[in-house]
Amino acid sequence: MPADQDPAARTPRATLRDVALRAGVAISTASLVYSGKKPVAPATAEKVREAATELGYHGPDPIASSLRQGRSGVIGAVVPSRLLHAFRDPYAVTMFDGLAETLGDLGTGLLLMPESAPGSEPPPGSNLAVDAVVFLLSSEEAHPLVPELVGRGIPMVGTGSPVDPHIVQVRVDDRRATAALARHVHELGHRHVGHVLMPLQPDQVTRRVTRAEVAEATLPITRERAEGVRDVFGDVPMVSAAEADIEAGRAAADLLLGLDPRPTAILAQSDLLAVGAVRAAEARGLRVPEDVSVSGFDGVELPWLGRRLTTVDQRPAEKGRLVGEALRHLLAGESVEDVELDAPLRLGDTTAAPPRPAPPTPGPPG
Amino acid sequence: MPADQDPAARTPRATLRDVALRAGVAISTASLVYSGKKPVAPATAEKVREAATELGYHGPDPIASSLRQGRSGVIGAVVPSRLLHAFRDPYAVTMFDGLAETLGDLGTGLLLMPESAPGSEPPPGSNLAVDAVVFLLSSEEAHPLVPELVGRGIPMVGTGSPVDPHIVQVRVDDRRATAALARHVHELGHRHVGHVLMPLQPDQVTRRVTRAEVAEATLPITRERAEGVRDVFGDVPMVSAAEADIEAGRAAADLLLGLDPRPTAILAQSDLLAVGAVRAAEARGLRVPEDVSVSGFDGVELPWLGRRLTTVDQRPAEKGRLVGEALRHLLAGESVEDVELDAPLRLGDTTAAPPRPAPPTPGPPG
DNA sequence: TTGTAGGCGTTATCAT
DNA sequence: ATGATAACGCCTACAA
Numbered sequence: 001m002p003a004d005q006d007p008a009a010r011t012p013r014a015t016l017r018d019v020a021l022r023a024g025v026a027i028s029t030a031s032l033v034y035s036g037k038k039p040v041a042p043a044t045a046e047k048v049r050e051a052a053t054e055l056g057y058h059g060p061d062p063i064a065s066s067l068r069q070g071r072s073g074v075i076g077a078v079v080p081s082r083l084l085h086a087f088r089d090p091y092a093v094t095m096f097d098g099l100a101e102t103l104g105d106l107g108t109g110l111l112l113m114p115e116s117a118p119g120s121e122p123p124p125g126s127n128l129a130v131d132a133v134v135f136l137l138s139s140e141e142a143h144p145l146v147p148e149l150v151g152r153g154i155p156m157v158g159t160g161s162p163v164d165p166h167i168v169q170v171r172v173d174d175r176r177a178t179a180a181l182a183r184h185v186h187e188l189g190h191r192h193v194g195h196v197l198m199p200l201q202p203d204q205v206t207r208r209v210t211r212a213e214v215a216e217a218t219l220p221i222t223r224e225r226a227e228g229v230r231d232v233f234g235d236v237p238m239v240s241a242a243e244a245d246i247e248a249g250r251a252a253a254d255l256l257l258g259l260d261p262r263p264t265a266i267l268a269q270s271d272l273l274a275v276g277a278v279r280a281a282e283a284r285g286l287r288v289p290e291d292v293s294v295s296g297f298d299g300v301e302l303p304w305l306g307r308r309l310t311t312v313d314q315r316p317a318e319k320g321r322l323v324g325e326a327l328r329h330l331l332a333g334e335s336v337e338d339v340e341l342d343a344p345l346r347l348g349d350t351t352a353a354p355p356r357p358a359p360p361t362p363g364p365p366g
Numbered sequence: 367m368p369a370d371q372d373p374a375a376r377t378p379r380a381t382l383r384d385v386a387l388r389a390g391v392a393i394s395t396a397s398l399v400y401s402g403k404k405p406v407a408p409a410t411a412e413k414v415r416e417a418a419t420e421l422g423y424h425g426p427d428p429i430a431s432s433l434r435q436g437r438s439g440v441i442g443a444v445v446p447s448r449l450l451h452a453f454r455d456p457y458a459v460t461m462f463d464g465l466a467e468t469l470g471d472l473g474t475g476l477l478l479m480p481e482s483a484p485g486s487e488p489p490p491g492s493n494l495a496v497d498a499v500v501f502l503l504s505s506e507e508a509h510p511l512v513p514e515l516v517g518r519g520i521p522m523v524g525t526g527s528p529v530d531p532h533i534v535q536v537r538v539d540d541r542r543a544t545a546a547l548a549r550h551v552h553e554l555g556h557r558h559v560g561h562v563l564m565p566l567q568p569d570q571v572t573r574r575v576t577r578a579e580v581a582e583a584t585l586p587i588t589r590e591r592a593e594g595v596r597d598v599f600g601d602v603p604m605v606s607a608a609e610a611d612i613e614a615g616r617a618a619a620d621l622l623l624g625l626d627p628r629p630t631a632i633l634a635q636s637d638l639l640a641v642g643a644v645r646a647a648e649a650r651g652l653r654v655p656e657d658v659s660v661s662g663f664d665g666v667e668l669p670w671l672g673r674r675l676t677t678v679d680q681r682p683a684e685k686g687r688l689v690g691e692a693l694r695h696l697l698a699g700e701s702v703e704d705v706e707l708d709a710p711l712r713l714g715d716t717t718a719a720p721p722r723p724a725p726p727t728p729g730p731p732g
Numbered sequence: 733t734t735g736t737a738g739g740c741g742t743t744a745t746c747a748t
Numbered sequence: 749a750t751g752a753t754a755a756c757g758c759c760t761a762c763a764a
Contacts, residue, residue: 025751058492060743072428434740738760745752
């Protein structure tokens with residue numbers, strides 16, 4: 001390795017004071033040249049810029065500036081520690097994209113704060129300088145960071161969980177939206193449906209679950225979507241997927257398709273799970289939608305699927321943008337109400353009327 | 367909206383001084399209770415914590431702490447403004463995941479700094495308080511932020527571009543790795559191959575490109591991988607995809623498969639492009655690998671593909687981790703050399719010997 | 733083990 | 749339009 005670094009690194013960095021001194025003006029005047037908050041004579045500004053260039057000064061130190069102004073210009077985003085998994089879902093990425101769009105206009109940065117093992121004290125990230133925090137993908141009803149942030153008076157925006165009166169929520173009415181979708185499937189004529197749920201717990205296995213278990217799910221949307229299905233179909237067989245991804249959706253749907261009577265429709269709690277359900281059906285030689293209908297939830301783009309899923313469009317990009325808007329108002333000191341996002345039903349080509357039932361089993365003659 | 371916020375919000379937040387005063391100790395002592403850098407008598411610590419609780423004090427202000435210590439505990443990650451597109455590629459997500467892993471241990475946060483329209487002055491993000499910056503997905507050979515950051519003495523780590531002596535690079539030898547892959551395809555017997563390239567420019571269209579155009583590609587890896595192919599096959603037909611995604615890969619490969627003679631193998635510059643190539647072949651009724659061989663580059667997980675791509679494994683997670691390691695050393699003040707990552711060839715089931723050529727065209731008799 | 737004192741680099745206020 | 753001055757909240761020598 002090189003004997004030593006750039007010699008300039010050894011020299012203490014120039015500060016605004018050095019620049020002002022060299023330009024022959026007051027520090028406060030030099031500050032104005034950079035902030036532009038008050039007019040400065042062009043000649044003066046020029047002198048300051050020159051001095052800055054000579055000293056290798058590249059503008060005010062963001063940390064010092066933050067301290068003085070009381071804001072860091074950074075929004076914290078709490079994300080699952082397994083970022084990889086979360087971002088495999090286009091829903092998550094799309095929502096972040098929408099958020100980043102608003103934030104970009106705002107000139108604020110987005111700081112990823114990975115959740116870590118529960119119980120660590122203090123919760124990681126509590127020592128990071130953020131002006132506000134968003135919870136977009138949390139699957140916990142309570143979160144250790146929340147009391148901490150409330151205590152610090154840091155505004156928070158979420159999309160459902162964690163649940164806390166201090167968090168401004170931007171959400172969809174999951175139950176109602178799911179019920180609308182279920183009603184559509186019911187009207188097509190389906191009477192035997194199966195429901196594929198998100199994981200009830202982290203690290204669980206794909207398995208059938210009971211209504212009682214679902215009532216205790218960590219993730220509120222899991223419960224609410226299941227209720228939406230029940231509102232229309234009553235109790236139906238439910239399988240909770242081990243992960244919110246395609247493979248787990250396939251496994252979960254496969255379990256349902258093995259039941260007797262076999263469901264004629266699979267309602268999945270996310271588009272990715274629904275894709276898995278389509279795969280499971282195909283693997284059994286069943287055609288979608290002729291033999292089995294499949295529906296999802298989210299409304300993400302799946303260009304590689306080659307078909308349009310019947311789903312609820314949560315408008316994830318819009319959701320992200322609305323979170324950004326809420327942040328903007330909160331940072332401006334305004335108070336903000338919860339937002340309910342409209343989530344329209346999108347009919348695709350994965351749902352149709354159920355196959356005609358086999359003629360009332362004549363049974364082998366004799 | 368509510369008439370007003372939590373009344374506590376109006377009260378200026380308690381500081382360490384208030385706490386010390388209330389606990390009857392010196393500010394510096396109270397500070398030690400939180401930093402733990404020197405021992406404090408248990409009784410004293412208890413008094414301080416009590417006072418803190420009473421005052422609603424939740425630990426030192428991160429900004430003030432940062433100013434004093436000269437570090438913010440935040441790493442900046444420059445990302446494409448179209449985050450959505452970038453994160454559609456599992457390569458990107460996997461690499462970030464690897465990075466986040468190292469950073470998690472380090473207790474530092476990752477701040478996303480979206481690149482914005484070129485030419486904005488000053489470059490956005492230059493006012494954010496970061497201790498170091500990483501460029502993982504940049505497609506520019508030069509970047510406006512680089513001189514700025516060099517000026518501020520902020521260490522940088524990258525994976526190839528932008529190119530600058532101040533940036534520690536963690537890279538793969540793209541040319542050599544691609545040549546190794548090409549050699550494998552050559553040894554299988556292929557003599558007519560087509561090459562699918564990443565976009566040469568942002569916002570371009572999928573189209574055939576010449577060697578001369580490739581030599582001027584923005585993205586160094588595009589050039590280097592093309593050279594790797596040329597090292598083995600000489601000049602081959604090349605098509606640059608409009609985007610680094612499946613659909614563009616399909617369109618690009620379709621162009622190649624329409625040539626006469628039709629290539630018996632398509633070498634794509636990324637796994638996602640290769641998936642598109644597989645789709646293009648299938649759409650033409652060609653079997654992979656019996657009729658057409660396809661190879662990729664990256665080595666990402668594609669569980670939904672249902673087959674294993676022949677590819678170069680860049681080990682993206684490891685790459686991310688190595689970037690994290692480099693950061694760790696830089697932040698510790700050590701000097702760091704560029705890292706070359708080994709990228710092994712992974713044989714999958716998308717490559718095989720070319721189909722036997724049709725018997726030397728007898729032509730219609732007569 | 734605890735206290736004293738000074739400053740990190742900036743910006744806001746107020747006066748000129 | 750410019751200048752002097754006082755914080756912003758904390759941490760670290762150093763002294764006791």
